[in-house]
Amino acid sequence: MSASDGFLALPPRSAKPRAQGITHIFDKGLTIAAIEGLYEVAGDYIDVAKLGWGSSYITCNLKEKISLYRSLATPVVCGGTLFEVSYTLGKLDGYKKWMSANGLTHVEISDGTIDLPRERKLELIADFARDFTVLSEVGSKDAEVVFAPYEWVNWIKEELEAGSWKVITEGREGGTAGIFRPSGEMREGLIEEIAHDIPINDLIFEAPLKAAQSWMIAHYGPEVNLGNIPPEEALGLEALRLGLRSDTLKAVLGEK
Numbered sequence: 001m002s003a004s005d006g007f008l009a010l011p012p013r014s015a016k017p018r019a020q021g022i023t024h025i026f027d028k029g030l031t032i033a034a035i036e037g038l039y040e041v042a043g044d045y046i047d048v049a050k051l052g053w054g055s056s057y058i059t060c061n062l063k064e065k066i067s068l069y070r071s072l073a074t075p076v077v078c079g080g081t082l083f084e085v086s087y088t089l090g091k092l093d094g095y096k097k098w099m100s101a102n103g104l105t106h107v108e109i110s111d112g113t114i115d116l117p118r119e120r121k122l123e124l125i126a127d128f129a130r131d132f133t134v135l136s137e138v139g140s141k142d143a144e145v146v147f148a149p150y151e152w153v154n155w156i157k158e159e160l161e162a163g164s165w166k167v168i169t170e171g172r173e174g175g176t177a178g179i180f181r182p183s184g185e186m187r188e189g190l191i192e193e194i195a196h197d198i199p200i201n202d203l204i205f206e207a208p209l210k211a212a213q214s215w216m217i218a219h220y221g222p223e224v225n226l227g228n229i230p231p232e233e234a235l236g237l238e239a240l241r242l243g244l245r246s247d248t249l250k251a252v253l254g255e256k
Contacts, residue, residue, distance in 0.1 A: 003242050010242050011252070014223060016047060016073055020201045021241065022166075024048040024227035025234055026173055026208070029055060032064055038231050039072050045238040048106070048135075049074050050228070052173065054082040066103050080110030080137050088114055092124070096131065110137035112170055112178075118155075122162040129163030135204065136162075139170025139178030149193040156198050166225065169194065171206030173228050179205065186212055192219075200224060210247065213240055218251035 003010045014021045027049050030038070039046070049069050056062055056078045069076045078099070086095035099107060107128050111121055121136075128134050136159040138152055156167045169191075170178030179187050194203070200220050206228040207213045216224045222241040229237055239245045243252030 003244075010244075011222065013241065016044065018047050020225060021223035022047040022204060022225040022227075023229055023234055023237055024050060024168075024204055024225070025231045026050055026052055026228045027065075027231060028052045028173075029059065030065070030231060032061060032068060034231075035065065035068055035072075038234065042235040042238065043072055046072075046074055046231075046234050048227075049076050050108070051076060051078050053079040054085055055079070057082060063102060070103065075106045075133070076104060077106040077108050077135060078104065080108040080112065083107065083109055084111065084114045084116075087116065087124075096128070099132065105133055106135060107132040108135045108137060108168070109164075110168075110170075112137060112139060112141035118158075122158055125159055125162040125164055134164045135166050135168055136164040137168040137170055141170065141172055141177050143177040143182040145177075149190050152190065152194055153197045156194065156203070160198075160202055166202060166204045167198075168204045168227055169206060171208065171212070171228060173208055175207070175209045175212055180212070184209070186215060188215075195220060210236070210240070213237055214245075214247040214251075217241060217248050222252055 002012065023046055025046055059065065066076050083095065086092050109121065109125055109128060125134055125136055138155045138159065159167050171180050172178065175184050176182050179191055181187060204225040204227040205216055207216055207226045208228045208230060213226055216226060217240055226237065240248045243249045
């Protein structure tokens with residue numbers, strides 16, 4: 001039963017598989033038992049699982065994890081760092097074969113750490129999009145690097161046109177870079193300019209902390225796509241989306 005079917009008659013949410021209202025979790029090393037426990041309480045609300053950084057290359061239970069997530073209707077994507085390492089070492093063909101062999105259907109293409117020429121990134125997005133669902137990422141992991149809003153907008157548009165399914169706005173797992181200042185404060189003006197020029201459903205905003213999640217929901221509604229969500233916060237985020245926490249009660253449900 002969905003939340004909208006209960007006695008509160010809450011506003012309906014998109015059902016899985018979703019194209020909007022996506023919750024993209026950040027798996028930093030969950031065990032099989034932990035994933036099963038997580039999905040027991042919040043499985044209906046998780047849409048994409050990212051295996052953080054390059055950890056997927058060394059985790060001891062990779063095939064089992066991917067198989068479990070897929071059985072739970074959740075695509076798995078490796079962190080963009082693994083793509084960046086593969087590019088740096090000239091191993092992109094090997095990376096493609098490795099992903100296919102492990103049953104991965106989604107890929108993250110980023111340049112948050114490396115120097116990847118703009119045209120080359122767009123070529124790689126188009127190339128990978130022939131065989132995988134591409135989530136590309138814009139923004140630097142270096143908190144001291146600041147791009148103008150028009151640059152973000154132009155790059156996002158280019159990457160969508162090149163074949164990205166969604167474009168992720170960098171925020172890091174701690175909310176300290178990209179669309180955030182090093183202090184953790186959101187660059188609200190930047191976000192608003194991006195959202196003004198880009199269809200909101202084409203974006204995934206990295207928002208690992210509750211304050212950012214609440215702000216996004218208050219400004220762009222419960223169906224905003226949010227990424228880098230700590231797994232243990234998946235249920236709490238859904239409560240925010242539905243107005244079942246004080247932080248978003250008025251924004252989502254209004255006052256009577």
